[in-house]
Amino acid sequence: MTLSFDVVVRERDVEVAFEVADGETVALLGPNGAGKSTVLAVTAGLLRPDAGRVLLGDRVLTSVGDGATVDVAPHRRGVALLAQDPLLFPHLTARENVAFGPRSLGAPRREARRTAERWLAEVGVDDLADRRPAQLSGGQAQRVAVARALAADPRLLLLDEPMAALDVAVAPALRQVLRRVLADRTAVVVTHDVLDALLLADRVVVLEAGRVVEAGPSSDVLTHPRSGFAARLAGLNLVRGRWDDDAVRSAGLAVRGQSVGPTPAAGEEAVATFRPQAVAVFREPPAGSPRNAFAVTVTDLEPVGDVVRVRGRADGTDGDVELRADVTPQSVAELDLVPGLAVTFSVKATEVSVYGL
Numbered sequence: 001m002t003l004s005f006d007v008v009v010r011e012r013d014v015e016v017a018f019e020v021a022d023g024e025t026v027a028l029l030g031p032n033g034a035g036k037s038t039v040l041a042v043t044a045g046l047l048r049p050d051a052g053r054v055l056l057g058d059r060v061l062t063s064v065g066d067g068a069t070v071d072v073a074p075h076r077r078g079v080a081l082l083a084q085d086p087l088l089f090p091h092l093t094a095r096e097n098v099a100f101g102p103r104s105l106g107a108p109r110r111e112a113r114r115t116a117e118r119w120l121a122e123v124g125v126d127d128l129a130d131r132r133p134a135q136l137s138g139g140q141a142q143r144v145a146v147a148r149a150l151a152a153d154p155r156l157l158l159l160d161e162p163m164a165a166l167d168v169a170v171a172p173a174l175r176q177v178l179r180r181v182l183a184d185r186t187a188v189v190v191t192h193d194v195l196d197a198l199l200l201a202d203r204v205v206v207l208e209a210g211r212v213v214e215a216g217p218s219s220d221v222l223t224h225p226r227s228g229f230a231a232r233l234a235g236l237n238l239v240r241g242r243w244d245d246d247a248v249r250s251a252g253l254a255v256r257g258q259s260v261g262p263t264p265a266a267g268e269e270a271v272a273t274f275r276p277q278a279v280a281v282f283r284e285p286p287a288g289s290p291r292n293a294f295a296v297t298v299t300d301l302e303p304v305g306d307v308v309r310v311r312g313r314a315d316g317t318d319g320d321v322e323l324r325a326d327v328t329p330q331s332v333a334e335l336d337l338v339p340g341l342a343v344t345f346s347v348k349a350t351e352v353s354v355y356g357l
């Protein structure tokens with residue numbers, strides 16, 4: 001069932017349009033306050049927009065500002081919303097929680113029970129059917145919540161950071177379950193996690209400040225991001241500017257690299273991306289080097305696995321361009337890196353991807 005979303009919520013400065021094809025899963029990404037929850041709330045019928053339409057297939061779920069207002073009640077939309085918190089009924093067993101949806105759609109008790117058991121088995125917790133929520137772990141409760149959402153046979157599934165409240169140790173198992181159940185389902189998943197975007201979603205839509213800033217197949221967006229948010233998520237440095245004289249130029253910076261796809265035309269908007277691992281850090285600008293060299297002021301240092309991520313602001317860019325370098329702890333000690341220090345970040349042109357926007 002295709003979702004077609006085109007909505008304005010003025011109070012929140014949200015103006016978002018996107019589509020989800022039948023059977024497709026779209027990941028909605030973006031920084032805090034970007035409008036992701038607002039999109040889910042409007043789709044689920046929990047928030048009425050100031051203008052716009054939400055269509056599921058050819059059925060109008062919401063229509064405001066263009067003829068008669070339509071606002072289908074949440075429980076009549078065929079839309080299931082799975083939140084961070086499983087929100088199970090505490091006094092019902094897992095089986096009864098899952099059977100609740102089919103029962104309220106009119107299924108006889110036995111049939112609802114069978115449906116519940118089938119879905120509990122599908123998400124791998126059929127042995128816990130008789131437990132109440134208080135007797136379940138966070139991961140188990142979230143699986144029951146997935147079963148409950150699916151047992152209502154929704155035409156659209158919305159997931160709001162389904163793994164966020166879980167231990168990192170149990171998230172991979174739930175991700176596998178979701179990957180299976182989302183395979184042929186029309187779904188929107190809000191996430192901050194790059195793995196969710198890659199493993200669960202066919203496409204991503206990136207929101208910043210209430211607007212769509214980029215959209216495309218998950219692997220394209222994460223390998224060749226065009227927005228700062230997607231670049232950070234993908235763990236890449238990104239400089240956005242104009243293509244001029246064989247470099248992407250942004251205030252105070254010139255980045256040379258290798259074109260991915262057609263070389264941008266002179267003056268065209270373009271981005272350069274490169275991995276923090278490809279960046280070397282120097283106290284003094286390396287003399288006579290063919291590498292890209294950027295004057296940077298270190299802003300902070302953070303251990304990431306067995307390396308140290310050095311973040312810095314590129315000088316002369318009004319603090320707009322943040323660059324990152326991953327270096328060994330020995331280098332941090334040898335270079336005596338501390339926040340506030342002026343250094344040079346250097347990266348070979350062969351390590352930089354350049355593409356037009």
Ligand SMILES: Nc1ncnc2c1ncn2[C@@H]1O[C@H](COP(=O)(O)OP(=O)(O)OP(=O)(O)O)[C@@H](O)[C@H]1O
Nearest residue numbers: 011012013014030031032033034035036037038039
């Ligand atoms: N109940 C509310 N009333 C008024 N404004 C709100 C309300 N909830 C959110 N907002 C505002 O709407 C905008 C979008 O917020 P929203 O919660 O949709 O973002 P989000 O992308 O889901 O963020 P997060 O990742 O932090 O959950 C923000 O400017 C936010 O401050």
